[in-house]
Amino acid sequence: MSLVLLSLAALCRIILMQEPTIQCGSENGPSPEWTVRHPLTPGDLRHLRVELAETNATRVDHLVLMNISWELRADASILSLKATKICVTGKSSFQSYSCVRCNYTEAFQRQTSPSGGKWTFSYVGFPVAPSTLYFIGAHNIPNANMNEDTPSLSVNLTSPGCQDPIMKHKKKCIEEGSLWDPHITACKKDEETVEVNFTTSPLGNRYLVVIQYGVVLGFSNVQENRPTRTSVVVQVKGQTEGATVQLIPYFQSCGNDCIRRRGTVELCLQTDSLNTGMVAAWLGLMFVMVLVWVLIGWLCGTWRCDRGQKAFPPATTLPPLIKVLVVSSPEVCFYHTVCYFIEFLQKHCRSEVILAQWQKKKIAEMGPVQWLTAQKKAADKVIFLLSNVGSAACDESCGQGKGSPRESSQDLFPLAFNLFCSDLSSQTHLHKYIVVYFRGVDPKDDYSALHICPKYHLMREATALCTALLCVTPRTSVEKQS
Ligand SMILES: *[C@@H]1O[C@H](CO)[C@@H](O)[C@H](O)[C@H]1NC(C)=O
Ligand SMILES: *[C@@H]1O[C@H](CO)[C@@H](O)[C@H](O)[C@H]1NC(C)=O
C-alpha cells in the first residue's frame, strides 16, 4: 500500500515538474555571475547552429533574423546550469557587437528532455544585414571561475548579399537598387558599335555601360534624371558577339559600390525588314547585289583570278561550293574565333569548310600527314588562321575549361605549315594559300614564310576575303595543278 502511495507521489512530482524553457533578454555587459565564485559550473554546449530566419514578409523593412539553436550536454553538470549567453559580432563596413542572455525558467532535474533526447533550445533574434560576416559565440552561465577555461562554442555565418531573394527586400538593399530591374538588352549593330537599352532607376542619374569580353572592349556614360527606357550606342574594338554588358549605376546611398547588372550582347535583329516600306528597298538592294555578283563573276572568270580556265559557269546557275581547308594556329580561341570565322565562310562566302577539329576520327585513322595531304588536294583554298594574341589572353576571353578542342589543332598547325611550306616557294601553288589574322599584324617569326601569301584581317577585310574566295576556279582545275 505504502509502495503504491510512494510511486503515486513520484508520478505526481514528475507531472507537476515544469519543463525548463528559456527567457531571453539583452545583456551586453558581463553577467552578474562573474563576480561570484561558484563551486560547480556547467560544461560547454554540445552543439551550436545558426541559420537565417525570415520573419514577416509583409513588414516595411523586411526583417531577417538569426535562428540560433543549441543542444546541452547530457551530463551531471547540467544541474548547475542557469542560463546560456550568446554574443554576435558582425563585420562589414563597420563592426557590431551584441549579446543576449537566455535564462532557463527551471533548474534542470534530468540530463535529457522528456522525449529522451538532448535538451535543445532555439532563439530567434539578432537582425541580419546583407553581406556581413558574423561570429556567433555561446557559453553557459555560471561562467567558469577566474583562471579556468570558459567553455564556449562558436560558429560563423556569412549573410547573403542584396541580390538574395530574401535580402533584396531590406531597406538598405532597396536603396542600393536591389529591386530595380534595368531589363538590359544589347545587340551588335556592326563591327564597331553595340547598342544597349536599359531602364534607368529613380535612385540615381548616372550610369556607366561597359562592354567586355575578358578585357574591356568599350564603354559609355549615361546621364538620365528620370526613370525611362534609354538607349546608348557604345563604340567597341574587338569581337563583341556574346560579350558581356556591365551596367554600373551610381546611386546616392552606395556611390560606386551599387549592385551591378549584367547582360549579353546578341546580334541585332533586322526588324525593319518587316516594314513593308523597307521590303521594296531590300529587294532593290538584293537586285544590285546580284548584279555585283554577276559582274565579279564575269571579271574573275575573264581576267583576274583565272589563267588556265576559260569557262565560268553561267550566272544563272550557282557555282559549286568552294572547298576551304582552315588550319588554325593554337593561339586562336576555338569557340570564339574559329567557329565564328567558319560560320562566316559558310554563310557569306559559299564555302564548304574542312576543319581538323571535325575530323578527329578520320585523322586518327589516316594519320595527320596523309589526312593533311588529302585535304590539301581536295581543297580549293587553304586558309591559315593566325593570331598574335598569346594563349593566355585567349584563355581569359574564352573562359576557363572551354578551350579543350584546341589541343588537337595544336599539333596540326605546325605540321600543316611544314607540309605546305614547299608550295609557298612555288608561284603555281602559292595562289592556293590565304592568311587570315585575328588581331595582331604579322605572323610570328616561326611562320614568316607565310608573309608572301595574300593576307586579310578578320573581320575588317571580310568582304575582300570573300571576293578572293569567290574568285576561285572550280575544283577540277585546281586538282590538275596540285
Ligand atoms: C536572467 O537572470 C538574471 C540573473 O538572475 C537577471 O539579471 C536577468 O534579468 C534575467 N533575464 C531575463 C530575460 O529574465
Ligand atoms: C506580419 O505582420 C503583419 C503586420 O505587421 C501581421 O498582420 C501579420 O499577421 C504578420 N504575419 C506573420 C506570418 O507573422
Ligand SMILES: *[C@@H]1O[C@H](CO)[C@@H](O)[C@H](O)[C@H]1NC(C)=O
Ligand atoms: C529555428 O531552428 C530550430 C532548430 O533547427 C527549429 O526547430 C525552429 O523551428 C526554427 N525557428 C524558426 C523561427 O525558424
Ligand SMILES: *[C@@H]1O[C@H](CO)[C@@H](O)[C@H](O)[C@H]1NC(C)=O
Ligand atoms: C570563422 O572565420 C574565421 C575567419 O574566416 C576563421 O578563422 C574561423 O576559424 C572561423 N570559425 C569557425 C568556427 O568556422
Ligand SMILES: *[C@@H]1O[C@H](CO)[C@@H](O)[C@H](O)[C@H]1NC(C)=O
Ligand atoms: C533599343 O531601343 C530602340 C528604340 O526603342 C530599338 O529600336 C532597338 O531595337 C532596341 N535595341 C535593343 C538591343 O533592344
